Amino acid sequence: MNFSVKFSLLTVATLSIPVSAVAQEDLTRQVPQTAPPATVSNPVIQAVPGITFEQPKPVIEEWSKKDAKALLTFIEGVGADGLDPAEYRPDDLRQALADGTVNVSQNVDDWSDLDATGEELSLSEVASQSFTWLVEDLRDGRTPMEDRKQWFVIDSDPDFYPTSDLMTEALQQHDVAGVLKSLNPTHPDYAVLKQALANTPKTETKKRKLIRANMDRWRWLPRDLGTQYLITNVPEYQLRLTVNNKIIRTYKTVVGKPGRTATPQLAEVVEGVVFNPTWTVPQSIVKGEGLGQKVLNNPTWAANAGYKATKSENGFINVVQQPGPGNSLGMMKLDMPNEHAIFLHDTPAKNYFNRDQRALSHGCIRTERALELAITMAILGDGVSKDDAVAISKSGEYTKVALKKTMPVYITYFTMATDIDGKLRTFDDIYDRDAPVLASFDQPRERNRTRVTDEEVVPIEDPGL
Template structure:
């Protein structure tokens, strides 16, 4: 069904305001009838930019390691071992750290000797570079970290003794510990509940490269600054931290600063961001939020929405819904429809039974379809995606943790059309035509369009004001608790090892 001239204008007008006139830079001819535009998307696809080559390397052997790599680390009277790291390379210089302070202790506490973890790379440090590192460690609190984790007293004592192998080992390891926490976050992975968003930063900026840049270019402050998240909320949280007095508020700000470090430092020029505690979705283009949408997220418990970093691969207009077997079998829907074809047709289902007796039920496009009129397909092992809903009145509720895990977006059809225009170069008129056709139509994305499902309990609201949001899934406590403990060893674990639950039921 072709859109009328009046309908086309009424939808195009808000879209043009949203996109600022730059929505359809590379238009394609309008299509009628087809359901899959893969060939067109491939023809328009932009090849990814090659990764820049690393120009400087350390004379060490890079290895992937595990917590066992620091088994030689000493302890004092049953206290936790000194913090270490599993990422980086091996050094061939055996050196013994002179007097290293327990990370949980204050600089005035007693010290003890500990062998250097052999898994970390080592570079030569001048006194000036080491002094710059000491200054950075002392100001780590500005980013919600603890200077005590990076042994300022031990480093100051070693600087006083001058250059040499001992300073090289100690400064290298403390620098790596600090860069890891700024780049990847301080919170150990086991405390990041349902966190499946893999941070690419340690692949893009490995320890050995950062260490080489800091010591060869003599720019410790610059290298550390290059790891700070670029999202404006991070800087606003730092400002809040500097002014905060209440210990609980300080703890919450620290936790949310760290959550930003769990994500990639640079999220890209255009992306979708869903903040689960806020129950809102934002569309960001050219580093500017151009539209916000109310969202419905997963209920607490097994149907909680996991934290993900994925890519929208397809925009689907008038989607079908393959009903999960938990409903087909568990609720008897399959048998009731197979035995009553008239009912199946009336309710918009197509039910088929295979040779082995398995019943498959597919809900057809329409006003009653559980996915509504639009779906953003982002393939992932959790079967999570963003979609419309026929129950749009739910978006008026203040508490919207109601789904089985998937994210329902208010005005999802508008969002889908905008995504197709931005990510598949689809002309606005064509996007409207597909939306109003009533036919299943899949538009593959020709450009990368990231989606981040995050969890921030202190962040900007839709008015741009920093505020706190309800801790829907009670995840603050585990993160805050880790800040009261000594810095934990970084391991090769990149995401939560909790069981993956396929949450493929949008009801």
């Protein structure tokens, strides 16, 4: 696409070969990366130029018959992308091509987006509106926000790829299909799911529906996730370090228990690495479980467990667990500020990584080989050298390393995706998030969809298992 870029590009260092991050030497080559996605919970990212939440006005341009026929052909084949051709009014477009206008008196509400005063629409009006609906679903996803449970990402694609720019380019270049196809997510999983849909008989309706739902989940995210990022598929219990859409390293994870402590879906940015972190114990444990008094009354036990407590004049007890191998955050955490208080961190309970079902935490994501990941991030983020990162990790002292080159981290939820071995698999719907997405495909497409969730943000208090 030949769009004028309205934001400055970021650069990040990338791995030159897929070897252990601790042994990695060549971290100097610079590669371009698009700006990270806007999110509900990160005000810094939310300030990406162009982010607005007003509904766009209808875009109407002049369409030739040739371009309109190309649009009709694309609509007729859009089932390959998991969408229903009928939702983009091919019959009306076909009639407008034949007659120059179409009478919509029988279904005027279907065309209400145009604010048309009469009962007849021109070919250009019909084609412009059908193109707009296609863009919205291919670029942003068809699933309404209320059916995306615990989804807290604001997709910035509508701002980087406005419908008006797309339509102008499609008509100027006479490449309607090319422009619409260019909206497909660039992550390889989308193409894998698309091929799986093509290979699945129409009689297998349940499987086809699940494929369509997970194809749409990719459209909820930014079209391009960037050159270098972390991504975790919660139901798979795996974290990936990815460069140019290739997996460099994988790590087992432990994620939130189903219910109120389920891990939400986020797109945040790692701004720093905390080595040898402290843990401020939440009041639900300090007061609710009596830990505060226990620490104050048993100084020897508290010292052995790494707890320090202070008591104010009004009786408020604050407990902080000091750095050490027994700390509930382990030896590191990734600093990724967000209002959910979700982050990736180490854990002293390494045995949990040996379980098949690992939805065991209070929401945060515990990471296998966390110290290796921390040192990797510190190096890639140009925070410290490899030797310094290793020395800091061994010091036993709380140290926060700020990253000069931040990295996006995507916390996703796919129930059909390629696993870390590259095989397409289904994963358990551990949080029961599939049902509303699947049900939305049985309902008429929702127009003028909001980009912002109104779901409650539940900050995670307790990182312990």
